[in-house]
Amino acid sequence: MPADKITHIASLTQLSCHPAECLSITTMENLAIQGPILTSNSGYTYTTALRRNSDLSVLPAKYIVQPAVYEDIPLIIACATSLSPPLEIAVKGGGAHSSTWNSSKGGVVIDLCKLNKVTLAPDNQSLTVQGGASWGDVYEVTGRANVDVVGSPLWFVGVGGYTLGGGHGPLSGEHGLAIDNLLSATVVLANGRIVRASRDEEPDLFWAIRGGGGQFGIAVEFTFKVHPSAGPFGSGIIAYPGSELPQVLRIITDWKRKQTSAERFTMTFSRPAPHFKPTVVILPTVLHDHDGTQTQKALAPFRKGAVKPILDKVELVPDMFTVSHAADATLQTLPKSLVIRGTLISDFSPELLLAVYDKWLAFTEANDDVRASAVLFDLTSPNKFAEVRSDETAHPHREPSYWMAVQGRSKTDASVESAREFATSIVSFVREKNAELSGRDLGWWVTLCQGDEKPEDVFGSNLPRLRKVKAKYDPKKVWKKGFGIEPLV
Known part of the structure; x- marks a missing residue:
């Protein structure tokens, strides 16, 4: 680490602004910080800052404060917690x-x-990312330098929330989760201290933020391990009529036996425009393909079987920046009222997937307002992240598994609750059915939770240690938003 960086971190760790020391702060508006402080009187700037990926995520904040430097944040925390009553604090990354x-x-x-x-x-071995960056920001830099890091398949996802939840991504088959590639983080604590967390510094905190969510402080900076470029990538779409799902699953069952860490895909049940017919969509990513040979070989079973694709558009793209923008056109046309829930599955069981498809088909056929709702199953080799023990990071899900998610989308306010109930019912069914078929209850993954799940089902045997870390770094529960963890007192 450069000397100037070490000096900067050292000075930050000494910074403290506990509410008791900030009695002169009376209102948020008069904070002496470098970043802007927005209220409803700020007009369009405030309205723009409220926007989220889902309209259902928007709440009218009294203040939106956009710190320009890390040292702004302790003052914001001190003011919010010293008011009577204290102001709730939420943190927005992406x-x-x-x-x-x-x-x-x-x-x-x-x-x-x-x-x-x-x-x-300078040595291309590590990458430092501030907490408000998106993965698109990261991929612009890595693409120019011809290197890669483990990150999200979508450019607009925030680096902070993604990483704190564990971080499954297109490169996880080769390099594990994002948290397995995290070297250190800079975190603003509830008492105003700004600390560096790594295996050697604040090791309890470093353990907790790797999969425990945003319950221990504001992660304002991450340093990741850098890998040689995994591009060019084979990327695109292969689609089949929904009625062909049984045949597609037979292809997948055989394909999995030969799958390598460089080959993965996401499968969705969706109704793409303009005809909105039920469709099984395969979204592949093939790494290290310089001439198209690897992609052709990996995807051959999906093209030469008894069932033929109705759409087959896969091409070579240079980098993760391009891969992460592949779904832009589709996402722009979808309703913004979105709720996502998800869980983990032990395998691509045809019995489980066919049952989910039937439930999705019936739901989307019954109401045009929710027909944009979709179900996703990710098939990335789990072997690499399964090499890590379940207690080595706060993220407990280290057995070989795959994630799935339900996107409940609604065009009207009247159908929002229906979409919510659908998402909840499907993931509950998947969890129970997977446990029945595999003999393993995989619980919930914090990234795909909504907050009403039981903590023991999310963190498993890691929950007691997380509660101890919570008591150490946030005993007064300043960080209440997200998946709450009670301090162990």
Whole structure:
């Protein structure tokens, strides 16, 4: 680490602004900070700052504060917690989560949008990313340098929330989860201290933020391990009529036996425009393909079987920046009222997937307002992240598994609750059915939770240690938004 960086971190760790020391602060508006403080009187700027990936995530904050430097944040925390009654604090990175975890009704949102710098180390071995950056910001830098890091398949997802939840991504088959590639993080604590967390510094905190969510402080900076470029990538879409799902699943069953860490896909049940017919969509990513040979070989079973695709558009793209923008056109046409829930599955069981398809088909056929709702199943090799023990990071899900998610989308307010109930019912069914078929109850993955799940079902045997870390770093529960963890007193 450069000397100037070490000096900067050392000075930050000494900074403290506990509410008891900040009695002169009376209102949020008079804070002496470098970033802007927005209220409803700020007009369009405030309205724009409220926006989220899902309209269902928007709540009217009393204040939206956009810190320009890390040292702004302790003052914001001190003011919010010293008021009577204290203001609820929410933290917004990318704003992609479909819950209201990054919003607050009547409280203060610490919006990290101005802290979005991405810096590649001179030796190309590590990458430092500020907490308000998106993965698109990261991929612009890595693409120019011809290197890669483990990140999200979608450019608009925030680096912070994605990483704190564990971080499954297109490169996880080769390099594990994002948290397995995290070298250190800079975190603003509830008492105003700004600390560096790593295996050697604040090791309990470093353990907790790797999969425990945003319950221990505001992660304003991450340093990741850098890998040689995994591109060019084979990327695109292969689609089949929904009625052909049984045949597609037979292809997948055989394909999995030969799958390598460089080959993965996401499968969706969806009704794409303009005809909105039920469709099984395969979205492949093939790594290290310089001439198209790898992609042709990997996808041959999906093209040469008894069932033929109705759409087959796969091409070579240069980098993760391009891969992460592949779904832009589709996403722009979908309803913005979105709720996402998900869980984990042990395998691509035809019995389970066919049952989910039937439930999705019936739901989307019954009401045109929710026909944009979709179900996703990700098939990335789990072998690499399964090499890590379940207690080595707060993320407990280290057995070989795959994630699935339900996107409940509604065109009208009247159908929002129906979409919510559908998402909840499907993931509950998947969890129970998977346990029945595999003999393993995989619980919930915090990234795909909504907050009403039981903590023991999310963190498993890691929950007692997480509660101890919560008591150490946030005993007064300043961080209440997100998946709550009770301090162990």
